[in-house]
Amino acid sequence: MATAKNTAYRVVALDDVKVGPSFFPEGEAAGRERLNVRGDLGITSFGINAVRIPGAGNLIREHTEIGFGSSGQEELYIVLGGSATFVLDGEEVETPAGSLVYVRPEVRRSAVASDEGTTLLIVGGTPGEAYEVPPAEAEEAFAAYNAGDFETAVEKQRAAVEQVPENLIVLFNLSCFEARAGKTDDAIEHLKAAVEADSGVVELARDDTDLDSLREDPRFKELIG
């Protein structure tokens, strides 16, 4: 429950923060939820969200924050309640409630909850760069995509692209949603624009099943090779 709101400050109980779309279907199966702390509080100078899970299970899928499509963020994980086990570049670290785990972008990390009622708060930012607030529409588009509503996903993602036209991941995802929605010409057009802006997009496109409906199209073959 939000206990007080005004322009000078905002207060929330983390337990009551709105559940946002998950980016981790495996964790979702175990009841993992992602809480949109940054969006709920209106924070603009760093990224912050939380994940929680009722029992044992995957909290953070294995990943790094480097490579094409990653933000280059460093992250601080705060264990609130419960207990977690992190694996950081192969090293296992037990982190009971009250632990702070700081992870540089290049470190391969994952975490599982090892006790009941584990919540992780995740704070992120890119060193030397101002935090850029992602458009709310991108998150709404992702939620629609997860729900299988590809028409809405396309509509929301188009609005997101308008706000951050230089963000190639947002553009690439638009192409994915369009491919899913059967809008082949639009999908090819946006994929082409993304590849032309950065050939690194080719790597993303090669294995992304969202683009399967495009694969037999000669234009796709020409773009991706």
Add this chain to the structure above:
Amino acid sequence: MATATGTGFSVLTLDGTTGEENEGRIRVDVQQQLGIRAFGTNAYRSIEGGELIREHDEAGFHIANNDQEELYVVVEGKATFNVDGEKIAAPTGTAVLVRPESKRSAVAEEPGTTVLAIGGTPGEAYIVLPEEFREAYEAYSEKEYEKSIEIYQGILASGFPNEAGIIYNIACNEALVGRTDNAFEHLKSAIQADGRVVELARTDTDLDSLRDDPRFKELVA
């Protein structure tokens, strides 16, 4: 206690075994201890309960990272925040976001109450203060003003982006050792670099030796 440190990661617990004790609370400079570069982070743990975060705002002039918005997360125990005169009950798991200009303070309602503070300036990259700032401040605190000046000049020479605060601190040290002309020179260039320095100069006792000089009235009035 830092429990593990790889090359790319570090771990810390807020159980009271790390940090500096001062007036019934333990302050942990999380940002510095963990080597965080992208945002500011501190933790405060109360030993017996009582004052946890002193009343302040973030709107004034700082060496770097001005006008930070700050998020306070109650990690353990129970706190009461006061923001612009309004009281906020904050049990474990409460997050309080405070805008830069708001006056805020917090009291621990239980021993062991721990609050994590995370801050950043909207639209600006976070600036990590080099270790030399602490050394310069220590020298100043120990009245080794010439040493403090030397360290600040080294920071300036290294190309630190926010010059006004450093030049101002040099002026303060110079005023304290009686190098009046140098102090005026630096005070003037600090004000030229950032007009908000005037507000600091108005009440800063470090500059008391300059106050009766007509140059001071001209610069600060």
